[in-house]
Amino acid sequence: MENTILKAERLNKSFTGPDPFQVLKDISLSVDKGEFITIVGKSGCGKSTLLYLLSTLDTDYQGTITINGSRLTGLKERDLARFRNEHIGFVFQFHFLLPEFTVLQNIMIPALKLGALPKDAIEHNAMQILRQMGIQDTALKPSGKLSGGQQQRVAIARALINNPGIIMADEPTGNLDSANTQIIFNIFQELSAHGNTIIAVTHDRDFAGRSDRIIEMKDGTINTTAEPAAPPAPCLEPEPLRAFPSSSLFP
Amino acid sequence: MKASVNFMISSTQLLARKRQSIIAMLGVLFGIAMFIFMMSFMKGVNNYIQDTMLSAIPDIHIYNDIRTDYTTSVTGSWLHNDPQKMVIVHHPKPEKVRLNLKNADAILADLKTRPEIKVISPLLSTQVFFNYGSVQINGILDGVDILEESKIFGLHERMITGTPENLLTADKGVLLGQGLADKLNVAKGDLVTLATPEGTSMRFRVVGTFAFGLSTVDNIKAYVSLASVQQLLAKNHDYITDIRIKLHNIDAAKELAALFAKRYGYKSEDWESTNPSIKAGNMIRDSLTWVVCLTMLTVAGFGIYNIMNMVIASKMKDIAILKAQGFDGSDIRAIFLSQSLVIGVLGASLGLLLGFLLSYALSRVPFPKTEFTFMKYFPVVFDTRYYFAGAVFGILTTFLAGVLPARKAARVDPVTILRG
Ligand SMILES: Nc1ncnc2c1ncn2[C@@H]1O[C@H](COP(=O)(O)OP(=O)(O)O)[C@@H](O)[C@H]1O
Ligand SMILES: [Mg+2]
Numbered sequence: 001m002e003n004t005i006l007k008a009e010r011l012n013k014s015f016t017g018p019d020p021f022q023v024l025k026d027i028s029l030s031v032d033k034g035e036f037i038t039i040v041g042k043s044g045c046g047k048s049t050l051l052y053l054l055s056t057l058d059t060d061y062q063g064t065i066t067i068n069g070s071r072l073t074g075l076k077e078r079d080l081a082r083f084r085n086e087h088i089g090f091v092f093q094f095h096f097l098l099p100e101f102t103v104l105q106n107i108m109i110p111a112l113k114l115g116a117l118p119k120d121a122i123e124h125n126a127m128q129i130l131r132q133m134g135i136q137d138t139a140l141k142p143s144g145k146l147s148g149g150q151q152q153r154v155a156i157a158r159a160l161i162n163n164p165g166i167i168m169a170d171e172p173t174g175n176l177d178s179a180n181t182q183i184i185f186n187i188f189q190e191l192s193a194h195g196n197t198i199i200a201v202t203h204d205r206d207f208a209g210r211s212d213r214i215i216e217m218k219d220g221t222i223n224t225t226a227e228p229a230a231p232p233a234p235c236l237e238p239e240p241l242r243a244f245p246s247s248s249l250f251p
Numbered sequence: 252m253k254a255s256v257n258f259m260i261s262s263t264q265l266l267a268r269k270r271q272s273i274i275a276m277l278g279v280l281f282g283i284a285m286f287i288f289m290m291s292f293m294k295g296v297n298n299y300i301q302d303t304m305l306s307a308i309p310d311i312h313i314y315n316d317i318r319t320d321y322t323t324s325v326t327g328s329w330l331h332n333d334p335q336k337m338v339i340v341h342h343p344k345p346e347k348v349r350l351n352l353k354n355a356d357a358i359l360a361d362l363k364t365r366p367e368i369k370v371i372s373p374l375l376s377t378q379v380f381f382n383y384g385s386v387q388i389n390g391i392l393d394g395v396d397i398l399e400e401s402k403i404f405g406l407h408e409r410m411i412t413g414t415p416e417n418l419l420t421a422d423k424g425v426l427l428g429q430g431l432a433d434k435l436n437v438a439k440g441d442l443v444t445l446a447t448p449e450g451t452s453m454r455f456r457v458v459g460t461f462a463f464g465l466s467t468v469d470n471i472k473a474y475v476s477l478a479s480v481q482q483l484l485a486k487n488h489d490y491i492t493d494i495r496i497k498l499h500n501i502d503a504a505k506e507l508a509a510l511f512a513k514r515y516g517y518k519s520e521d522w523e524s525t526n527p528s529i530k531a532g533n534m535i536r537d538s539l540t541w542v543v544c545l546t547m548l549t550v551a552g553f554g555i556y557n558i559m560n561m562v563i564a565s566k567m568k569d570i571a572i573l574k575a576q577g578f579d580g581s582d583i584r585a586i587f588l589s590q591s592l593v594i595g596v597l598g599a600s601l602g603l604l605l606g607f608l609l610s611y612a613l614s615r616v617p618f619p620k621t622e623f624t625f626m627k628y629f630p631v632v633f634d635t636r637y638y639f640a641g642a643v644f645g646i647l648t649t650f651l652a653g654v655l656p657a658r659k660a661a662r663v664d665p666v667t668i669l670r671g
């Protein structure tokens with residue numbers, strides 16, 4: 001389909017070893033451009049594993065994964081790294097910033113790696129994203145000096161810097177208090193409203209409720225694919241793929 | 252662009268743990284500094300020892316080796332050269348041995364045309380007895396052109412009393428080795444009587460004493476003019492036994508000696524062949540220096556290896572994040588290898604500097620003065636080749652020490668780390 005950005009077919013993954021066990025069983029999945037998908041399910045059912053597969057970090061599986069029309073299964077490490085750099089923005093549960101670098105540097109690193117823009121343009125973009133997240137004051141601070149909620153926002157900013165086709169997040173609020181959780185939820189919703197494709201793993205029913213589609217996993221299989229109970233609150237007109245062109249949710 | 256972001260990450264991490272980086276660097280720094288210092292000093296010692304030993308021997312020595320032609324024998328003519336008879340002579344003895352260089356004047360003239368040669372000193376040497384009361388002391392009498400001899404062996408610096416030129420002005424003057432003079436209990440101005448094995452004898456006046464710092468010379472040798480010995484032995488003015496040569500470049504000695512041997516038909520020896528112990532001594536000191544320095548560098552290398560391994564163990568998360576963001580294994584390897592290399596380059600550069608300063612300081616330390624040493628300061632050689640070698644070794648060591656940890660870092664599986 002024209003509009004499909006990600007297509008996964010019959011994904012199987014097993015852990016071998018003393019206690020072999022199949023984590024993912026025949027999972028097929030298709031994500032449209034601009035879709036906001038949440039994956040929910042009990043702890044240990046394989047959500048993170050699936051996300052690592054989709055993000056190309058884990059290459060040890062059966063089945064095929066296609067993103068943006070490129071078949072990624074079987075590609076070399078080097079090409080996958082390049083692809084991740086350009087097309088996938090990843091947000092981890094434990095924000096995971098590089099501690100020696102400032103907030104601004106952390107955000108700029110993936111773009112410097114991509115090398116598509118000159119350094120000052122990258123810096124300009126990074127500052128703009130920070131402003132939209134409402135944490136522009138922290139730009140020059142060492143990333144370790146920030147609070148958890150701020151760090152997670154920096155991590156999201158970093159995931160956005162290369163304007164990726166898909167944003168993937170593994171329990172992005174799993175480690176945050178409720179106020180910060182709300183801020184992060186809002187950011188994701190805003191991103192979705194601007195046409196970003198998002199795949200987020202979450203425990204939070206409330207968060208899942210705001211997505212376009214919920215994928216429920218159970219013991220390594222996709223259980224049901226349901227529309228959220230309540231349609232997401234209407235936001236700004238969707239625009240293709242540019243995060244936060246103007247206004248900010250966080251005054 | 253890509254390389255610069257890797258280097259940006261690498262240098263930021265390096266600066267973030269200054270103490271560790273500095274400790275790793277100090278290992279290389281001291282290794283290289285010691286290398287430079289020891290090489291410079293050892294080379295100085297080698298040169299000093301070589302100079303001292305060479306001061307008593309020429310670069311090339313041409314003389315008539317006693318080599319007698321036994322293919323014909325008087326027995327043959329005694330038996331009327333009958334081809335039916337085979338003559339076997341056991342232990343033949345020569346009829347007459349000539350020790351001199353027959354065409355000495357022609358050889359000397361030919362040698363003078365060679366540009367490689369700095370000094371040529373002809374010599375007529377003979378065994379003599381110095382009369383000391385009722386006993387006779389064995390010695391060597393060298394008849395020389397004292398000006399040339401002085402140029403080859405630096406006699407000026409070795410005179411204890413008198414000057415070499417005194418031989419020219421005095422009638423029947425002799426320069427005695429200091430040890431010999433002490434044994435004979437004579438000093439400048441005294442008379443000594445010299446006797447040849449042939450029985451002739453002559454009286455000389457001591458016009459100076461010298462010391463080379465080598466008892467084999469100082470205790471037996473005496474210098475007189477060439478003409479005096481020729482007179483003592485009742486020989487012609489062109490009768491000489493040896494030619495000693497000093498070259499501009501002593502490394503050419505071996506080749507030239509071989510050439511002269513062929514050209515003149517006499518034995519021609521270079522300093523290296525006659526004194527293999529000089530080379531052997533140099534080699535032993537050189538090897539010692541290398542062993543010590545390579546050991547130090549190896550230790551420094553292990554230090555870097557350890558530190559880099561520790562760093563990488565503590566940076567697993569960062570490696571996983573970088574990989575998740577699109578850095579591949581070769582980027583990670585470059586990041587960590589460049590950290591080792593920065594440590595190596597900085598350590599080696601500062602090490603070269605420290606090595607130079609230490610060598611310079613030593614070269615300004617006065618050497619304890621004794622009668623037989625002619626050194627004002629400790630001997631140190633400054634040679635850019637050591638500095639070049641030091642730089643290469645320092646960087647090579649850190650590179651080797653950094654490769655394994657960097658490769659380990661490159662292979663980190665990000666998923667395992669991100670799962671926690
Ligand atoms: N390296 C591993 N070896 C064996 N089992 C693993 C490994 N990593 C994860 N698992 C198991 O795989 C299952 C799925 O894990 P995960 O995808 O992290 O679950 P979720 O994110 O849904 O909580 C869990 O039961 C976990 O114990
Ligand atoms: Mg998980």
